[in-house]
Amino acid sequence: MATQAIRPVRKLDERHLARQRWARAGWVYGAMLALAVFFIGPFYVAFLGSLKDNPLEWPFRYSFAQTQPKNWAAAWRLGQLGAGNPWTGGFAPGAEIPFQISYFLEEGQEPEPPTVTVPTRRAGAGLGAIFDEVQAAQYAQVSEVQEVNRRPAVVGGRPGQIVTYAFTIRYPKGDATANQPTVPRLPLDVEAPRGQQYYAATLDPNRLERRGRVASWDSVTPGFFGYVFRNYVRVFNEARDPNTGASFFLRWTANSFFVSLAVVLTTLLFASLGGYALARMYLPGKNYLFAFIVFSMTVPSQATFISNYLVLRDLGLLGSLWGMIVWSAVGAGAVFIMKQFFESIPREIEEAALMDGATPVTTFFRIILPMAAPALGALTILTFQGMWNEFFKAAVVLSGQQASYTLPLGLSFFRSAYGVAGDWGLMLASAFLSMIPIIILFVVFQRYFVEGVSTSALKG
C-alpha cells in the first residue's frame, strides 16, 4: 500500500521507518489531490461561471445567487405559483405571485415605496433576439406596493433601517373565449428612490444596477432549472433556426450522434476487414502497403482536404452530414489497430475453420469477428470520441449550413454569434452540455480510454 523504502537506512529503527512510510504515503496522496485540482479545477470554476448571470464578474465569487439553497427553494415555489411548473416555470392565466423586497436606508432617510414594472424584454442577445416572444407585460397586473415591515439594522458599519415592501403580480383569468397564452418568462424591474439600497428579496435578482437601487429579474417565476441553470435553458430556447424555429442545439446534438454512430459502424466493418487481410492473408507487397498506410497517417489533413472538398462538392455532399460520413468512413489508424489485434490472436482457430472448407468470408464473419469483440469495443469508443470531437472536417464540409452543424462547429458558431455581445453564460453552458455524452462514455468505459492510449501508442 505504501511505497517501499528499500534504501537501507542504517541507524533508523523500525518504528521510525514505519512512521516515514506512512507520512510519505500521505504526502503522495496530497500531491495527487493537488494535481487533480490542477486538471479538474479549471472545469469546476468554468462550470460555476456557466451558472452565473455575469461569468466575467470581478472579483470572482464561488458562492452567488444560483448556488444558494434559499434561492433554489424560492425558484421552485415561484415556478409552481407561476405556471404549476416547478422546473422551468412560466406565467399562466390565473397565476398570483406574492413578492417581497427589502431595502436598507441610512439613518435620517424617509422610506418611500419602489416602482415595480413588468418590462418588455427580449430574450438575450444574438439569435434569440430574432424571434418575437409573447411578453408577460401584456398580461401581468402589479398590485399596489405596500410596506409590511420596518426594523433597525446596521449594514456595512452604517446604522439605519431595513424596510420590507410587498406586492402581488397577477395574471387575471379572462372568460373561456379569451386567448390567453402561457408566457415563458415574467421579467421584473424594481426601482427604488435615491438613497435606498437593495437588501433582500423573495428571489435574488439577476442584476443590480445603479448602486443597488434597481433590481431586475429575467423571470420571477423561473422554476428550479430556469433559475439555477438559466444559461443552460437558454442554450435550448434562444438559439433557434430563423426559418423553422427549431432549436439549433438539439439539432446539432442529433447530428453529432448520427455522424458518430454511422462512422463507428463503417469503421468497425471496414477496419476489421482490412486489418484482418493485412494481418493474416497472403498478398504480394503487403508490407509495402502497410508501410504506406503508416506513412499516410503522418500526412496532415490540410494537405489533402482541398481535393476532398472538391470531390464532395462534385458528389453533392457539401453541407450534408453524409459528406462527413463518407470522408471519415474508415481511417488508417483504425485499420492499424485492428491489424495489431489480429496479429495477437492464435492462428490455429481460423486454420481449423479453413481446413473444414469454409471460405475466408464465412470464417471472418462467423469466427474471427466474434473473437475480436474486445478490440471492436475499444475501436468503437475511440472512433465515437474522435468523431464527436471532430472539428476540422466539419469546418470544411458543413460550413455555412447551420442546420447540419455538428456540436463542435456549433460551439464555434455560438462563439462568433455571442462572443461579440460577451454572452459568456450561454457559451460556457453550451460547451458543458456538448461534453455530457463523452463524459458519460468516459466514466463507463474509462478502461478503454486509458489503456487504449498507452498500449496502442507503445505498440506502434
Add this chain to the structure above:
Amino acid sequence: MLRSQRTEALYALLFLAPFLIHLGIFFVFAFVRTVGFSFTDATLIGQSSRFVGFSNFVELFREPRFLAALTHSISFMLVVTTLQTFLALALAAVLNQRLRGITFFRTVYYIPSVLSSAAVTVIAIWFFQKTGFLNTFIGYIGSVAPVLLAFGGLFALAQAVQVGWERWRGVPVPWLDPALATISLVVALALTWGLVGLGVVRPLEARPPEFTWLTNPDRFLGIPIPLWSIVILNTFTTIPTLMLIFLAGLQDIPKSLYEAASIDGATPLQQFFSVTVPMLRPVTFLVITLSLIGTLQMFDQVALMGDAAPLDSIIVLAYYVYNNVFSGEGQVGLASAAALILAGLTFAIVLLQRALGVSEKAH
C-alpha cells in the same frame, strides 16, 4: 498451391477494397491533386487554371502572413513539445506508485484529453479574458504572496530545526524526511494562522486585473502573447495523453534495476537519472515525435479562437492553409503550396526521428 495463394490474394484484396478505395480517393488522389494545384494559380471558384511553376512557393516566402504562420508553427511546436515532454515525464514519475486508488487519479487526470477541443477552447477563451479566471487566480496568488512566503519560511525553519535536532541526537534523517515534514506543515500552518490573526502578516489588496491575454500586441520570447495562451491551453490538454504513454513505459522497466541501484547506494534522484531516463529513451522518442507532429498540425484551437484574438498573432500553418482556401476567392494554388510545406516539415521530423531512432537501437 499457387492457385490457392491467388485465391487468397483475391480475398485479401476484396477485404481491403473498401479501405483501399477510400485511401485512394481521399488520400492518394487528394495528395497528388494538392501537389498539382501547388504549381497552378487555381482558385476555388475559378474554372480554369494555368501552370505557374514554383511561383506559389516564391510568393509564399514573400507574404508576411505566411512567414508569421511559419514562425508561429515552428516556435509553437518547439515550446509546447518541450513543456509537454518534461511535465508529462515528471507527472508520470510521480504517478508511478503502487497506491490504493491510483487508477482513480489516473482517470481524473485524463479528463482534459478526452473532451472536445471545441468545448475546451470555448472554456479557455473565457479563462483568458481580462476578468477571466486566470487573471483572477494570478491576482489572488499575488495578493496572498506575503502569507505564502511567511508560510514557506516557517515551514523551512521548522523542518531545519527538527532535522538539526535529530541529527544532533545522532539519527541520520534526510532533509526532506516526510514524517518530520508533516509536523513542520502543521506547525507552519498554525504559526501562519496566528501571524495573520495578529495582523503581523497581511495579504495585499487585490486590484482589478489589467493584463490581457488574447488582445495583447506584445510578445514574450518572440512569441505573441495570444499564442502563449494557446501554448498554455495545448500543453494542458495534451499532458495527460503523453503522461499515460510515459506511465506505460515506466511500468515496463524491470524493478530489479532499481533494486540493484539502491543497493549501490543511489538516491531516488540518481536512480531517476541513471535508470529511468535511459530505460525510457524509446518511449521518450515516441512521445516527442507524437508531440512534434501534433503541435505542428495544430488547427482547432486557432480556428475556434476566431476573432477573440487578432488573427495575425495566432495564425499557424494549418490555419493559414484553411483560411486561404475558404476566404476571398479561395487561393487553392497558394494554399496547396503552403500545405505541402507543412507536410514536408512533418515528414522531415518523422525521417529525423527514424534516423535517430535507428542509431539509438544500434548502441
